[in-house]
Amino acid sequence: MTGFSLSHVEKGYGSLRVLSDVTCSFAPGRVHVVTGASGAGKTTLLRLLMGLEEPDAGAVGRPVGARLAATFQEDRLLEGLTATANIRLPHEPVRGAAREGLLERERAAMAAVGLPCDARPVRELSGGQRRRVAILRCALADADALFFDEPLKGMDDDTVARVMAFLVPRLAGRTTFWVTHDDRELAFFPDPLRWRIEDGTVRAG
Template sequence: MSAPAYSLRDVTVRLGERDVLSHVTADFAAGRVHVVRGASGTGKTTLLRLLMGLVEPVSGSVTRPEGARLAAAFQEDRLLDSLTVSANVRLPYGRVGGPERARLLDETRRALAAVGMAGLESARAGELSGGQRRRVSLLRAGLATYDVVFLDEPLRGLDEGSSRATMAWLLQRLEAKTVLWVTHSAEEAAALPSPVLWTVDGGCVRPGSM
């Protein structure tokens, strides 16, 4: 059996005076889709931020994969409104030109078409609707070069058609990747390939569905 991508050992994370996660021990297997569920405010986002290294525990230990390339889509879309859709999608790559830029432009056009946003690659992000902004943030994460991707309620706010199209596109990008996917939706979780289910509740992280 391969080593887990992430290991938590007796981890406590404190925000202010509150222990959001308390004495958590868990292993997240590499190359699997991990679905994290739980009520609002229970610490699901904090768990993702802990695994990404954006917060550190006050006690316990966290083992993260050395040298892993990370991608993420947060609950906030985090787009640069003055840039075009295409430029926002290319942000993880920095400045690129020549054949690489042409490849990214082509991938972006095809991805936009797949999620119902054909022809919007030159639109300014500030001109987009909320659902369109959400999809652009997901395309940016999905088109990045990564080993591990963190998706915090990725389909939140999308209508049924957009959600279905975006899910179908994302599923093509997740093969053989380590995925941490936060959702409130049982249907969304069931659509993912052989998901490993986790529940966050009362400061605890335990395997299994709600």
């Protein structure tokens, strides 16, 4: 599969220029960690790559037919559904052995990150629990590319370590964009490609 790319991309909001003549390409099957100051354009970059926004000028390249999944800064859960039902939302309905296999993977993932598997709607969960539901919904999706926008925000260190111990092995070989303002998160990934957004540019390294 080809990778994602930007070619001479310009993006702004009113008089604010966020990205200016940005050209770069992102290798497929790798974890790309995107850092930068608050407001630098990290979320804008993700939204352009996902096709949720279009550039003012230039072009965004996306793999043809790629299936995408995302964890946004907001949890974006269906409040009246259980955690398990929210996690299954990206999946096609399945029956029989396939359904049992999916449920087993889901239960194992929830236990690994410290989530209860019960009948409560997600509106009754804590903020940290809801965040983990959103992460698992993305990570367990049958997707070719995964987008995480500051997914660990608000978690304590022990929970972060537990989530990443589960998550990182499952990102191997999958194109992943991981946005963070905390450089310490780089240490969780064995061989990330690093990008920094600053002054309207996107720089490797």
